[in-house]
Amino acid sequence: MSRGEMIELRRDPLTGRMVVFASGRIGRPHDFSSAYKASPPESCPFCEGHEDQTPPETWALREGEPDGPGWRVRAVPNKYPVCEAHELIIETPLHDADLPDLAPAEVEEIIFAYRSRMEALAAQGWRYLALFKNHGHGAGASRAHPHAQLMGLRFVPPLVREELRIAQRAYQRSGRCIYCETIARELEDGERVIEADRSFLVWSPYGARVPLECWILPRRHQHDFVNISAEDIKALARALRRTLTRLRKLLSGLYAYNYYIHTSPLAPKIEATKLGYHWHLEILPRLGRLAGLEWGTGLYVNSVMPEEAARRLRAAL
Amino acid sequence: MSRGEMIELRRDPLTGRMVVFASGRIGRPHDFSSAYKASPPESCPFCEGHEDQTPPETWALREGEPDGPGWRVRAVPNKYPVCEAHELIIETPLHDADLPDLAPAEVEEIIFAYRSRMEALAAQGWRYLALFKNHGHGAGASRAHPHAQLMGLRFVPPLVREELRIAQRAYQRSGRCIYCETIARELEDGERVIEADRSFLVWSPYGARVPLECWILPRRHQHDFVNISAEDIKALARALRRTLTRLRKLLSGLYAYNYYIHTSPLAPKIEATKLGYHWHLEILPRLGRLAGLEWGTGLYVNSVMPEEAARRLRAAL
Numbered sequence: 037m038s039r040g041e042m043i044e045l046r047r048d049p050l051t052g053r054m055v056v057f058a059s060g061r062i063g064r065p066h067d068f069s070s071a072y073k074a075s076p077p078e079s080c081p082f083c084e085g086h087e088d089q090t091p092p093e094t095w096a097l098r099e100g101e102p103d104g105p106g107w108r109v110r111a112v113p114n115k116y117p118v119c120e121a122h123e124l125i126i127e128t129p130l131h132d133a134d135l136p137d138l139a140p141a142e143v144e145e146i147i148f149a150y151r152s153r154m155e156a157l158a159a160q161g162w163r164y165l166a167l168f169k170n171h172g173h174g175a176g177a178s179r180a181h182p183h184a185q186l187m188g189l190r191f192v193p194p195l196v197r198e199e200l201r202i203a204q205r206a207y208q209r210s211g212r213c214i215y216c217e218t219i220a221r222e223l224e225d226g227e228r229v230i231e232a233d234r235s236f237l238v239w240s241p242y243g244a245r246v247p248l249e250c251w252i253l254p255r256r257h258q259h260d261f262v263n264i265s266a267e268d269i270k271a272l273a274r275a276l277r278r279t280l281t282r283l284r285k286l287l288s289g290l291y292a293y294n295y296y297i298h299t300s301p302l303a304p305k306i307e308a309t310k311l312g313y314h315w316h317l318e319i320l321p322r323l324g325r326l327a328g329l330e331w332g333t334g335l336y337v338n339s340v341m342p343e344e345a346a347r348r349l350r351a352a353l
Numbered sequence: 354m355s356r357g358e359m360i361e362l363r364r365d366p367l368t369g370r371m372v373v374f375a376s377g378r379i380g381r382p383h384d385f386s387s388a389y390k391a392s393p394p395e396s397c398p399f400c401e402g403h404e405d406q407t408p409p410e411t412w413a414l415r416e417g418e419p420d421g422p423g424w425r426v427r428a429v430p431n432k433y434p435v436c437e438a439h440e441l442i443i444e445t446p447l448h449d450a451d452l453p454d455l456a457p458a459e460v461e462e463i464i465f466a467y468r469s470r471m472e473a474l475a476a477q478g479w480r481y482l483a484l485f486k487n488h489g490h491g492a493g494a495s496r497a498h499p500h501a502q503l504m505g506l507r508f509v510p511p512l513v514r515e516e517l518r519i520a521q522r523a524y525q526r527s528g529r530c531i532y533c534e535t536i537a538r539e540l541e542d543g544e545r546v547i548e549a550d551r552s553f554l555v556w557s558p559y560g561a562r563v564p565l566e567c568w569i570l571p572r573r574h575q576h577d578f579v580n581i582s583a584e585d586i587k588a589l590a591r592a593l594r595r596t597l598t599r600l601r602k603l604l605s606g607l608y609a610y611n612y613y614i615h616t617s618p619l620a621p622k623i624e625a626t627k628l629g630y631h632w633h634l635e636i637l638p639r640l641g642r643l644a645g646l647e648w649g650t651g652l653y654v655n656s657v658m659p660e661e662a663a664r665r666l667r668a669a670l
Contacts, residue, residue, distance in 0.1 A: 043436060054511055056435050064433040067397070067497040068490040070389035080384070116381040118373050118646065118654050119360060168645030173385040176644030180384040185646070194371055194651030296649030320648055327493030328485030329435065329502070331637055332613030334511030337435050 044341070048243020050218065051195070052202055055243045055336045062247075062339035072173045074180040077131035082181035084129035091115060094123060095153060097145055105129075108142065109149040114185065121157055121188030125149050131181050134171060134291075136281040143273040146184075150297070151269065153186050154262050162188030164196065164301045167261075172292025175322040192301045199298060200313055207312030215314030216257050228342050230349045231278065235271035238279050240342035240349065246320050247340035248286065248349065250279050253316040261299040261315040276317065282352040283321055295319040361658070365560020367535065368512070369519055372560045372653045379564075379656040389490045391497040394448035399498035401446035408432060411440060412470060414462055422446075425459065426466040431502065438474055438505030442466050448498050451488060451608075453598040460590040463501075467614070468586065470503050471579050479505035481513065481618045484578075489609025492639040509618045516615060517630055524629030532631030533574050545659050547666045548595065552588035555596050557659035557666065563637050564657035565603065565666065567596050570633040578616040578632040593634065599669040600638055612636040 044057045081089035087103045090112040100106030107129065114122040127146045128138060135143050154165050169184040170177035192200070206214035219237050222228055230238040230250060237253050252275050254268060264272065276295075284291045299315040330336060361374045398406035404420045407429040417423030424446065431439040444463045445455060452460050471482050486501040487494035509517070523531035536554050539545055547555040547567060554570050569592050571585060581589065593612075601608045616632040647653060 043434070054508075058433075058435050061433045061435070064495060066495045067392040068389050068494070070387055070490060072385050072387035075384040116375075116378045117360070118375050118378070166646070166650050168649045170644040173387060174642075176642035177385070178381060178383045187646070189650075191371075193649075196650065198651075294645035294648050296645050298649070318649070320645075322642075325491075325493035325639075326643065327487040328611035328613050328637075329483070329504070331611050332485045332510075332615070332635070333483050333506075333513065334515075 046243050048241060050199065050202060050214065050241070051243060052198055053243050053245065053336065054334070055245060055338055057338050057341050059339055059341065059344075061337070074173070077181075080131055080179070080181050082124075082126045082179060082183060083131050090124075090126075095149070095156065097149065109145050111149065111153050111186075119187050119189060121160065121162060121186075123153060123157075123186045125153060125184040125186060127182040127184060134182055134280065134284070135277050136284055138277070140270075140274060140277060143277045144270055147264075147269045147273045147276070150184065150186075151262060151264055157186065157188045158262055158302055160188060162190065162302060164189045164192045165262075165299070166193060166296065168294060168296035170294050172322070174290065174292030175294050175320075177292075196298055196301070200301070200309060203312045203314070204308070213257055213312055213314050215253060215316070219253055219255055228346045230282070230346050231275070233271060233275070235268050236275040238275050240345040242342060244338055244340075244342040244345060245336040246338060247323055248283060248321045248345045249338075249342070250283070250319045250345075250349065251316055252276060252279065252319070253314065257311075258315060259300040259309050259311075259313040261297050272317070278353060279319060279349075282349045283319070285352045286348060287321060287323070290323055292322045293319055294322060363560050365558060367516065367519060367531065367558065368560060369515055370560050370562065370653060371651070372562055372655055374655050374658050376656055376658065376661075378654070391490070394498075397448055397496070397498050399441075399443045399496060399500060400448050407441075407443075412466070412473065414466065426462050428466065428470050428503075436504050436506060438477065438479060438503075440470060440474075440503045442470060442501040442503060444499040444501060451499055451597065451601070452594050453601055455594070457587075457591060457594060460594045461587055464581075464586045464590045464593070467501065467503070468579060468581055474503065474505045475579055475619055477505060479507065479619060481506045481509045482579075482616070483510060483613065485611060485613035487611050489639070491607065491609030492611045492637075494609075513615055513618070517618070517626060520629045520631070521625070530574055530629055530631050532570060532633070536570055536572055545663045547599070547663050548592070550588060550592070552585050553592040555592050557662040559659060561655055561657075561659040561662060562653040563655055564640055565600060565638045565662045566655075566659070567600070567636040567662075567666065568633055569593060569596065569636070570631065574628075575632060576617045576626050576628075576630045578614050589634070595670060596636060596666075599666045600636070602669045603665060604638060604640070607640055609639045610636055611639060 042060045046055050077083050084105045093112050095111040096107045097109045098107035110126045111123050114124050166187045203214050228239045297317050300309040359377045363372050394400050401422045410429050412428040413424045414426045415424035427443045428440050431441050483504045520531050545556045614634050617626045
């Protein structure tokens with residue numbers, strides 16, 4: 037079969053996921069064409085001046101009184117919670133601005149807000165804090181206005197548990213953090229690296245699930261995102277803003293993504309993960325939909341190899 | 354928190370999946386409205402008279418010569434394969450007809466086609482046969498014309514491996530098939546049952562991932578779909594057609610679904626799963642998109658409890 041050589045099955049070493057790379061599928065025809073439109077800012081409860089349309093804020097970076105205008109980043113409880121502690125972090129008063137449109141200092145304030153709210157929830161005794169963001173209709177966002185979400189969970193969620201299991205097993209075997217080892221090897225190899233500075237590596241993982249998937253990892257071993265330093269907040273903001281700028285350049289009208297942080301569980305598990313786990317941020321551009329193959333088998337099918345994704349993302353800036 | 358009582362976390366006993374049921378989220382507002390359109394039959398390679406637009410057929414129920422008109426069900430290799438053996442089963446010459454539009458005998462022929470092609474691929478020595486169907490844009494279908502897909506894999510895919518692991522462990526503990534036990538318990542309880550006849554149970558599982566998820570299980574213990582009898586093909590066709598009719602009534606314009614069969618791996622594993630595994634067909638209506646929460650944590654969030662789903666599905670016919 038002539039297309040056979042374009043198919044490669046990979047098992048991702050950090051997550052255990054199985055991904056079929058089938059580059060021949062990238063040009064396949066589609067019967068369906070779709071379009072969507074977003075509501076205007078006038079009806080957006082997250083816009084400045086509409087503070088009375090959200091529950092009272094739990095935290096903000098602001099001038100002026102709570103629940104009035106003058107804020108730059110604002111945290112509020114989710115009116116439609118998935119769990120008991122479910123906050124929204126409204127990242128900017130600007131309805132249509134995504135991170136690439138903001139100044140570097142504004143993106144730093146967003147990362148600072150993530151850390152601040154995670155610190156606050158950590159003090160409430162949750163077992164795990166899940167921070168994630170949905171941007172755009174294609175990524176399952178229900179609201180267009182830029183916002184992240186933070187949930188306090190009583191348990192470690194399945195994907196993090198699986199990463200922890202793999203990392204602990206590697207640590208027991210080698211006495212080293214599997215993420216630190218991966219970072220060193222990927223930097224040396226370079227094929228999947230998008231960019232790196234002293235603090236962070238941005239790469240497309242060996243077992244990328246979707247075209248242009250990117251991960252951002254701190255180069256220095258750090259298991260818990262909440263311990264991020266002021267200097268690293270600055271560097272992470274820069275890496276995240278640059279990576280999203282690359283993605284937006286490549287995807288233009290299809291720009292939509294999810295990102296989320298994977299970090300250590302909280303006490304009592306935190307001690308056990310100190311040496312073997314390594315927090316990171318995963319960015320998933322959302323170009324397609326999962327279909328019966330993925331839902332039915334648990335395999336992912338990706339039409340763009342991470343080496344090709346990294347090449348394109350490097351060239352985009 | 355007043356919405357707390359609407360949140361329930363469940364772990365599905367057959368799959369190990371964790372699902373958060375949050376019924377308060379069903380009415381939450383969305384900024385995005387979307388629309389799509391499908392290509393017309395004239396440009397469809399699966400329509401009768403366009404047989405030259407697919408690779409030569411591997412099998413058909415037909416009058417007339419291969420690769421000409423006169424067929425009722427037709428199997429062809431996928432032009433954009435995900436693996437070495439990847440077939441499409443074109444279920445009807447009618448471009449716009451889904452199973453509820455077809456006569457019962459026509460749906461029986463479709464199930465017969467599934468069995469026939471799985472028998473043929475089983476003889477080629479694959480380790481697992483994955484049969485699935487995507488219907489509608491919302492379900493990730495690239496083609497509108499009704500078709501299922503069949504893949505021969507060299508390995509047991511992750512979700513089936515996990516079901517097998519759980520079933521084997523239960524069998525070792527109790528000496529009984531966990532699916533047979535579940536069927537008996539669910540029939541007695543009745544709350545999640547949609548319908549049942551002598552041959553099949555249709556129910557909404559305890560850990561349903563999406564609103565209106567339905568499973569169809571043979572009531573008699575049977576680990577391998579390929580062993581399905583002629584009588585059970587008839588009964589399965591009836592159950593599947595009726596269940597999709599219920600879903601279409603409830604979903605109308607949003608009608609889109611994936612379904613897939615989970616069955617025993619092939620030799621040498623088949624002997625080991627004879628007693629403890631139980632094939633079944635899972636139907637997933639696709640009303641929403643996964644977002645950062647699901648991609649980042651592996652949790653599913655479902656706004657409709659399966660007990661409520663079953664109630665509505667029972668009432669739909």
